[in-house]
Amino acid sequence: MDQNEKIVMFGVTHVLAIDGFSSKIVGQATMPVKNNLTIYNDVYRSAVMEYGMWDQVRVDHGKDFYLTLFMQEKLASHRHNTERPPYLQTPSTKNHRIERIWPEINNRVNYPLKATLVQLVDQEELDMEDQMTRFCVSSLTCQLAQIGVNRTVQAWNAHRIPGRGIPNYLARDGCPKKLSTDLLPNASVAADWYDQEVGSLTRVSDFGTNPFPSLQDQEAAVRGFALQCPDTSGLLDNAVNNLPQPFKDGLKGLIDISRRSCQLQLEQEPGSDDTSLPSACHKFLQSLFTVFSSRPHYPEGLAVISRAANVHRIRSRRSHGVVIVSSKRIADITIFQVPGQTSPSDSQSSL
Template sequence: MSNLVPYEETIRQMYGNGFSDKQISNYLIFEMGLRRGASERSIRQFRIDRGLVRKTVSDEHLELAVAEAISKTGPRYGRKMMTGYLAAQGVRASEVRVGTVLSQMHEPYHQERRQGAENLNPQPYQAEYMGHKLHMDQNEKLAMYGVTHVLAIDGFSKKVVAHSTMPVKNNLTIYQEVYRQAVLAYGLWDQVRVDHGTEFYLSLFIQEMLAEHRYNKERRPYIQSTSTKNHTVERIWPEINTRVNYPIKTAIVQLIDQERLNMDDNLTRYCTSNLTCQLSNIGVQRTLQAWNAHRIPGKGIPNNLAQCGCKANVTEDLLPEASAAADFYRQEVGSSLTRESVFGTDPFLSEEDKSQAETEFSLLHTDVAALFDSVVNRHFTPFQECLIDLVNITRRYV
């Protein structure tokens, strides 16, 4: 055990961040070169001797935490994603305990999850390390209502490292809020993988410009392939569709079918996009918190696997703001990128009118997050009435 004493702080930190005894053992043996006295059994005994034991939550507390989580996430979170969601909220419990509570707490939701389970195709490759490949993709399931999601996921850890929800996919927004944010937070990836969409042009332009700063310069700085071959990022979209997009879409479609919402009207389109972007962004953030904290069988927890970041880093001065990057793109490539994309038409003639409308609306509807809680649990009326109110209030100020 004396061999482990110099590594006590490392063991404490890794165990506190959710690493298992086996993972800590492998790290000390293969990364730190400790050949003797670093077995899984030795690690377990070493931490027990020092009182390193994770606190367990009581059954009563766990039931309350799961009940509150269901009210915010709806029926589609199984034991793995729910365990991840709870961990992101600071409540740690085993998947077995969480699964037991889920099955007992709401039987209809439990049966729905069981019937909706789907098998995924095997993954065609294995990324070698954090920073090897960055997958970026867009989701347009709500595009007809002015909502597009874009995210970036690391191929090794499977952690979603950046995301953005916008009215219409836009090069500058994607670069600023997804690619640039990911690189500043975690470092520079060897390779970026995207589909053939034009919305990634600015991100790929900067990635190629930074090619000499990468860890492995032998790889191509980016690859464009069909969406069906961008497997790693495609696996996250079913999670977001079932937990965010489909419940919101159902609520909006009901309004259209009842002829209470006219999506041919530009003002209505603008308002629908504005509110639905806010609502869906809340859901996406919750889903990604759970995803990044849940355990992937045979792999580990994305947050833990991505803890060390990429092997290469760049300074902020090498990553210009979106507007400056777009200017440089125009100078080098000779074509211009759309600076701002809006769904519908901004109806306000002045900022004062817009501010007054926003103030009146916010006094009437103080908690947008509560609207999502209702929608995801199939109580659509609060969101529907809120959207109608937004359209009517906006119309009075234009």
């Protein structure tokens, strides 16, 4: 098992599992941030359930495989060859079998998507310091990357390796030892076992901050994006063929839809009904949100307030002199000096 982090700066990480005998890719997942539970559930557990129990799992020294190694060792007695160590940790560069697939995925998936995103950042059309933008970029890019990885995996497993054969054919019988679902719990239960016997694990890993207050709001935004861009696979196809504009437009559209959805939620939440939010503070934030979110571009570097009840930050370039610093408490917001104001009492105000 190994991970690929060529576009980790945009919230995309791949993890693959390959069978050492047949060279078949037996498990894979694309995620915003490497996470023990996701790797165990979507890569290791799904592969073992389908193909059987491997005699040995080989990984690098990363902490993100701890839950997988914990369960592999816990189930060591159910292997076919119990004389071998249940797992082996080696430098990633020595994980030779799986290293051969990464150039294919990089060329077919990662590099075209990364080139488009880098262009947007260089042209200042994408602010990767804004939490809503980070979330949207990671969400859409992960979706496109997963499509590309699925295609690459299917092609790899069906191609003939000189001197070895076709991976799909070689792995047709799976491993000698099969496991029942009772022995392989889901990620949450496995993590509970790990907590009890070893230590705590990070349950959820996010890239950016989800701006939607509820799952229903997020699903509504997804439906709106689907109407605007019904064929997401076409975005990947164009990017791979050096036509990045559809991917750029789709990403900008997703960000705009998310921003409008959050603005609508903000307008529907009167400050007088929010006991945790002072009315004056709420009205001030609402006015800022209305002004800033109406601008398609942010020449002053202002980031949009994503949710009234959870302001992340509003940032501007130093030359404009406006900085708003916020903490998790909505009331802890300070506006520092604005150009043209000389009075100490006017240069700083607190809410």
